[in-house]
Amino acid sequence: MKYVSTRGEAPELAFDDVLLAGLARDGGLYVPSEWPQFSAKDIAAMAGHDYAGIAYRVIRPFVAGTIPDDDLEAMVRETYAGFGHDAVAPLKQIGANHWLLELFHGPTLAFKDLALQLVGRMFDFVLTARGDRVTIVGATSGDTGSAAIEACRDRDNVDIYILFPVGRVSPVQQRQMTTVDSPNVHALAVDGTFDDCQDLVKAMFNDAPFRDAHNLSAVNSINWARVMVQIVYYFAAAVCLGAPGRQVSFAVPTGNFGNVLAGWAAWKCGLPVEKLVVGTNSNDILFRFFETGEMKIEAVNPSLSPSMDIQVSSNFERLLFDMLGGDGAAVRAWVDNFRSTGAVRVDDARLAAAKKMFAAARLDDDGTRRVIGDLYKTTGELVDPHSAIGVDAGRQCRGDPTVPMISLATAHPAKFPDAVEQATGIRPDLPARISDLFDRDERFDEIESDLDAVQDFIRRTAATKS
Ligand SMILES: *Cc1c(COP(=O)(O)O)cnc(C)c1O
Numbered sequence: 001m002k003y004v005s006t007r008g009e010a011p012e013l014a015f016d017d018v019l020l021a022g023l024a025r026d027g028g029l030y031v032p033s034e035w036p037q038f039s040a041k042d043i044a045a046m047a048g049h050d051y052a053g054i055a056y057r058v059i060r061p062f063v064a065g066t067i068p069d070d071d072l073e074a075m076v077r078e079t080y081a082g083f084g085h086d087a088v089a090p091l092k093q094i095g096a097n098h099w100l101l102e103l104f105h106g107p108t109l110a111f112k113d114l115a116l117q118l119v120g121r122m123f124d125f126v127l128t129a130r131g132d133r134v135t136i137v138g139a140t141s142g143d144t145g146s147a148a149i150e151a152c153r154d155r156d157n158v159d160i161y162i163l164f165p166v167g168r169v170s171p172v173q174q175r176q177m178t179t180v181d182s183p184n185v186h187a188l189a190v191d192g193t194f195d196d197c198q199d200l201v202k203a204m205f206n207d208a209p210f211r212d213a214h215n216l217s218a219v220n221s222i223n224w225a226r227v228m229v230q231i232v233y234y235f236a237a238a239v240c241l242g243a244p245g246r247q248v249s250f251a252v253p254t255g256n257f258g259n260v261l262a263g264w265a266a267w268k269c270g271l272p273v274e275k276l277v278v279g280t281n282s283n284d285i286l287f288r289f290f291e292t293g294e295m296k297i298e299a300v301n302p303s304l305s306p307s308m309d310i311q312v313s314s315n316f317e318r319l320l321f322d323m324l325g326g327d328g329a330a331v332r333a334w335v336d337n338f339r340s341t342g343a344v345r346v347d348d349a350r351l352a353a354a355k356k357m358f359a360a361a362r363l364d365d366d367g368t369r370r371v372i373g374d375l376y377k378t379t380g381e382l383v384d385p386h387s388a389i390g391v392d393a394g395r396q397c398r399g400d401p402t403v404p405m406i407s408l409a410t411a412h413p414a415k416f417p418d419a420v421e422q423a424t425g426i427r428p429d430l431p432a433r434i435s436d437l438f439d440r441d442e443r444f445d446e447i448e449s450d451l452d453a454v455q456d457f458i459r460r461t462a463a464t465k466s
Contacts, residue, residue, distance in 0.1 A: 001014070001015060001032060001033075001036070001061060001062055001063070001064055001065065002014065002032075002033045003015065003018045003030040003031060003032055003033060003224065004030070004031060004032075004033045004328075005024035005025075005026050005028035005029070005030060005031075005328065006024075006028040006029045006030075006031060006317050006318060006320070006321040006328060006331050007024065007026040007027055007028030007328045007329075007331055007332045007335075008026070008028070008327070008328015008329055008331070008332070009025075009026035009028070009328060009332075010024035010025040010026040010028060011025070012033065013030065014065060014066050015062060015063045015064075015065075015066040015067070015225075016066040016067070016126045018030045018224050018225070019119070019122055019123065019126060019223070019224070019225045020123070020126065020127075020134060020217050021217070022205070022216075022217050022218025022219070022220075022222060022223045023202070023205045023218060023222055026328075026332075027202075027206065027335075028317070028328065028331070028332075029222055029224070029314070029315070029317050029318050029321075030224045031224070031318050031321060031322075032062065035265070035268040035269050036061035036062065036269055037269060037270050038058075038235075038269050038270040038271070039270065040244040040270075042057075042270075043235070043238075043239060043243055043244040043270065043271065044244055044245075045057075046058075046235060046236075046239045047239050050088075051080050051087065051088035051089060051232075051233075051236055052073075052076045052077045052079075052080045052081075052088075054232060054235055054236045054239065055076045055079075055080065055118075055229070055232040055236075056072060056073045056076045058231055058232045058235050058269075059072060059076070059228065059229065059231075059232065060072060062228050063122075066126075067122065067125065067126075071125060075118060075121045075122065075125065076118060078121065079117045079118040079121060080117075082106075082107070082117065083105045083106055083113075084105040084106070084431060084433065085102070085105040088105065088114075088236075089101055089102060089103055089105070089114065089233045089236060089237065090102050090105075091237055091240055091241070091406070092381065094375060094379050094381060094391065094407070095378075095379075095395075096401070097401060097402070097403075097404050097405065098394060098395070098398075098404075098405045098407065099237075099241065099404060099405065099406045099407065100381065100383070100387070100391065100406075100407055100409050101233065101237045101250075101406050101407070101408050101409060102409045103233060103408055103409060103410055104384075104409060104410065104411050104412040104415075105412075106147070106150075107147075107150045107433075107434075108143065108146040108147045108150050108176050109172075109411060109412035109414065109415050109430075109431070109434070110143040110146070110147060110307075110410060110411045110412070110415065111143075111230075111259065111408065111409075111410040111411070112143050112144055112147035112148075112226075113147050113150065113151075114229065114230065114232070114233060115225070115226040115227075115228075115229035115230050116144075116147045116148055116150070116151035116219060116226065117147075117150070117151055118229050119151060119219055119223070119225045119226055119229060120148075120150075120151030120152050120155060120158075120219075122225060123136075123152070123155070123157070123158060123217075123219075124155050124156065124157055124158070127157035127158070128156075128157060132157065132215070133156075133157040133158065133159075133215065134157065134158055134159075134215045134216070134217040135158075135159045135160075135161065135214040135215055135216055135217065135458065135462070136148065136152060136158055136159065136160040136161070136216075136217050136218065136219055137160075137161045137162075137163070137201050137204055137205075137216055137217075137218065137458070138160070138161070138162050138163070138201060138218055138219055138220040139162075139163045139164075139194065139197035139198040139200065139201045139220060140162055140163070140164050140169070140177075140194070140197070140220070141164075141165065141168070141169065141194040141197075141255065141306055141307050141308075141309055141310060142164070142168075142169040142170060142173035142306050142307050143173060143307045143410075143411065143415075144162075144219075144220050144221065144307075145162040145163075145164050145169075145173070145177045145187070146173055146176035146177045148160060148162060148219045148220070149162060149176070149177055149180050149185050149187070150176075150180070151219065152184065152185070152219070153180050153182040153184070153185055154182050154184070155184070158184060159184045159186070159461075159462070159465070160184060160185055160186065160219075161186045161188060161457075161458055161461075162177060162185075162186070162187050162188065163188045163190045163197040163200060163201060163447075163454070164177060164187065164188070164189060164190065164197065165190055165192055165193050165194050165196065165197055166189040166190060166191055166192075166446065168193065168194065168302060168306055168309070169306060170306065170415060170416055171438075172414070172415050172416075172417075172430075172437065173306075173415065174442075175437050175438065175440065175442065176434075176437070177444070178442040178443055178444040179437065179440035179441065179442055179443070181441070181443065186445065186461060187443070187444040187445070188444065188445050188446075188447050188454065188457065189444050189445065189446045189447065190447055190448070190449050190454075191446070191447070191448050191449050192449030193300050193309075194300070194309060194310060195300060195310065195311060195312060196449045197449075198220075198312070198314070200449065200451055200454050201218070201220070203451050204216060204451070204454070204455065205218070207451075207455070210455055214458060214462060220256075221256045221257075221258030221259075221314065221315055222258075222314050222315065226258060227258055227261055227262045227265060227315065227318070228262075228265075230258070230259060230262035231262045231263075231265050231266045231269065234250065234262060234263050234266035234271060234273075235266055235271055237250075237406050238266075238271055238272070238273070238406075241404045241406070242404070243271060243272055244271075244272055246272070246402075246403070246404075247272040247273065247274040247403050248272070248273060248274065248403060248404045248405075248406055249273065249274045249275040249276070249277065249394075249399065249403050249404070249405050249406065250263045250273065250275075250276055250277065250405075250406045250407075250408065251277035251279055251361075251390050251391070251393040251394030251397065251405060251406070251407045251408065252276065252277065252278060252279060252390060252393070252408050253279045253280075253305065253308060253386045253387065253389040253390040253393070253408065253410055254278045254279060254280055254286055254308060254313070255307055255308035255309070255310040255313065256310055256313050256314050256315050257278075257286065257313035257314070257315035257316045257319070258314075258315040259408065259410070260276055260278055261315045261316075261318055261319060263276045264276060264319060264357065264358075267357065268322075273357070274399060274400065274403045275357065275358075275359055275397065275399050275403075276357055276358050276359070277358075277359045277360065277361060277393045277394060277396075277397040278290060278358055278359070278360040278361070278393070279360075279361050279362075279363065279389040279390050279392065279393030279394075280308060280360070280361075280362045280363075280389070281303040281304070281305045281308050281309070281362070281363060281364065281365070281368070281385075281389060282301055282303055282362065282364045282365070283298075283300055283301060283303065283308065283309050283310060283311060284362045285297065285298065285311050285312075285313065286313055286316070286360060287360045287361065287362040289360075290351075290354070290355065290358055290359070290360035291360065292345075293345045293346050293347070293348065293350075293351035294343060294344070294345040295316075295338060295343065295344050295345065296342065296343040297311050297312065297338075297342040297343065298311060299311075303364075303365055303368075303385075304365045304368050304369070304385040304416070304419045305368065305384075305385040305386045305388075305389060305416075307386055307410070307411070308386060308389070317331065317335065319354070320334060320346075323346060323350050323353070323354055324350075359397040359399075360393075360397070361392060361393040361396040361397055363388070363389045363392045363393070365385075367392065368385045368388045368389060368392075368419070368423075369419065369422055369423040370423075371383075371388040371389075371391055371392045372384075372385065372388045372419065372420060372423035372424060373423040373424055375388070375391060376423070376424045376426070382413040382420055382424060382426065382428050383409055383413060383420075384409075384410075384411040384412065384413045384415055384416045384419070384420060385416050385419045385420075386410045386411050386416075387407070387408070387409035387410055387411060387413075390407040390408050390409065390410065391407045391409075393407070394406070394407040412428075412431070413428040414428040414429055414430045414431070445457065
């Protein structure tokens with residue numbers, strides 16, 4: 001399996017190089033040069049396997065030739081044995097043929113653990129084989145950072161620097177990043193927004209001498225490996241509800257477009273998906289795009305669902321590459337245009353083609369509280385604000401009622417206890433395994449939103465280690 005850049009000017013790479021590279025040299029994102037196909041027979045054969053068994057089957061073709069089958073299987077088994085629920089990603093029924101896929105049973109209580117716990121192990125595996133080490137830098141709006149830190153802590157061959165926007169992550173998210181006492185972990189509190197943090201990370205990757213000097217790598221959602229590992233739960237949930245014999249739909253609370261892109265990738269690989277519903281909060285650039293075909297940037301407003309407070313959704317470029325027929329030059333022109341003017345559109349034919357698969361819904365904070373309260377009243381389930389947006393998107397964009405609608409629950413309610421309490425009167429408890437989070441000591445460094453300042457910090461810290 002080979003991977004190509006969405007901007008067409010970086011070398012084709014095998015999976016292990018894509019894993020370590022993160023962003024492509026031309027600024028693009030790696031995608032498979034062709035999608036592995038799972039036939040109806042292959043999908044039917046997944047039924048009855050546990051989550052790790054399905055993960056092994058789904059991931060194998062994507063990493064073929066770079067991770068031997070036995071090693072992959074061992075890593076997958078070890079990864080998901082560490083989750084807090086035997087089913088790893090259990091389904092709960094919340095309405096007529098409407099299901100909640102709980103993706104928050106990993107160590108940091110958010111869906112990002114599903115991918116990152118395995119990706120961290122893949123990094124160690126590949127780096128050990130090469131006798132190499134890397135510096136991971138990442139931007140987070142909250143959940144990526146803690147999940148990446150948990151995935152990399154105490155790993156021999158990795159240093160990790162995570163930039164988070166100060167005051168814009170929840171106390172639980174912040175503490176999950178700042179209470180990890182491991183010498184290879186650095187949490188940097190940036191005076192700016194998530195988009196500022198993301199721009200700083202991108203700028204470091206575009207600085208080739210810096211990138212090479214520190215062997216930079218990324219585990220944020222631009223890394224293909226994360227999207228790839230997320231494909232697994234789309235297969236697992238669909239098989240549970242009758243695939244390949246029947247179609248399913250998914251509703252996905254979306255920020256960087258990584259999670260829902262994995263659903264689209266599952267469909268490209270042969271999973272019978274009827275609809276993918278993109279759910280946004282009031283930072284609704286993706287909702288507006290699917291309504292009008294125009295991608296137009298607006299200011300980021302803080303919301304109850306901070307992990308979706310994003311205007312520039314990096315992973316959208318992977319879908320765009322497909323929409324533009326795999327033409328890297330066209331993607332480059334589109335992205336340049338977007339960067340310079342803040343607005344760009346696709347033509348009606350391409351929009352219509354995308355809307356065969358995608359629908360979109362948007363929910364503001366009042367609506368989010370209403371959905372949390374209403375779901376609690378009707379089912380007894382507590383959901384966090386991100387998950388509530390997924391629940392509502394699934395309700396708003398319900399197509400054929402005989403097709404199961406699966407709303408993705410992306411965070412544990414205890415990660416956002418204030419919003420849940422406002423909506424229901426109930427303050428959800430942290431699971432026992434992290435119930436002492438607020439008693440642990442914090443360790444982080446404050447830094448201004450400035451490329452020189454951040455690069456300097458990394459240079460100085462690296463110097464103390466060698
Ligand atoms: C990261 C995150 C999202 C958004 O996921 P994307 O892949 O960026 O679309 C949604 N909900 C929660 C809880 C998250 O942590």
